[in-house]
Amino acid sequence: MRVIFVDGYNVINSWPELKKIKEYSYEAARISLIDSLQNYSSYKDCKIFIVFDAHKVPGALEKKDRVGNLIIVFTKDGETADSFIERNVNDIGRKTEVFVVTSDSLEQQTVFQRGAVRMSSIEFYREIENIENNIRKKSEKLKEKQRNSLEDNIEKDVRDKLERIRRSH
Template identity: 30%
Template structure:
């Protein structure tokens, strides 16, 4: 069993659940701002917890794409014919028994599938609380060093 643990996040599910992201998500010209804010908050969470965060978005392009920041987030954009749900379920099915894995999604079917695969489920609202806690801890660390 590897010590590396994962947090898989359905990006659109979270952006629709968090009011401060939902406002920007509704506007095509501002949608990227919601995505950037979510990524920023997840980076802080990853830095403060040591979990590898994998952020998955539904895609609009003909093929799947993936971005990985050095020491940072892994972001997967599904191809247009696949959903983020399908990618998350596939990852949980393949890796949840080898690595501790937590999945964030508002979709009940995804929850049932990933639980059957051995992953843990978390709501978008709980993720917000987890991010706020990580941000608070980071602020405390910065204050201590001053």
């Protein structure tokens, strides 16, 4: 299974919609990102670690929450998202297919040396947009298929009688 590490705040500061949302609330931007990544991880059947810095929060402990294939990580006090990602990529980077999403060029170089494929936040944004469009189209087609008209549910002879009545008035 493909594993993707996402530098959460780097992505929030790169994606146009999330940048607008964070002006009002970082929490709302995080939730919006998490929702998008949940859909993506389900659609692509991959495991995603979304990592948020808490290194400037005194006394913060590392916190992980799991929602399906999405693992939401808040780093501990003194640890950046970059260092968390580097450490974990170092452990699995050569054993499985690993992607790291960040626009930090130094971080991209470091994780590449440890066996991961790097992807910029904007490249990932475009991929997420394409997946969301595909999901939307499939959903619309499914709704259209499931549309149930009255005509589909009545016998032909009854339909014919109703049509004659309609035409006679």
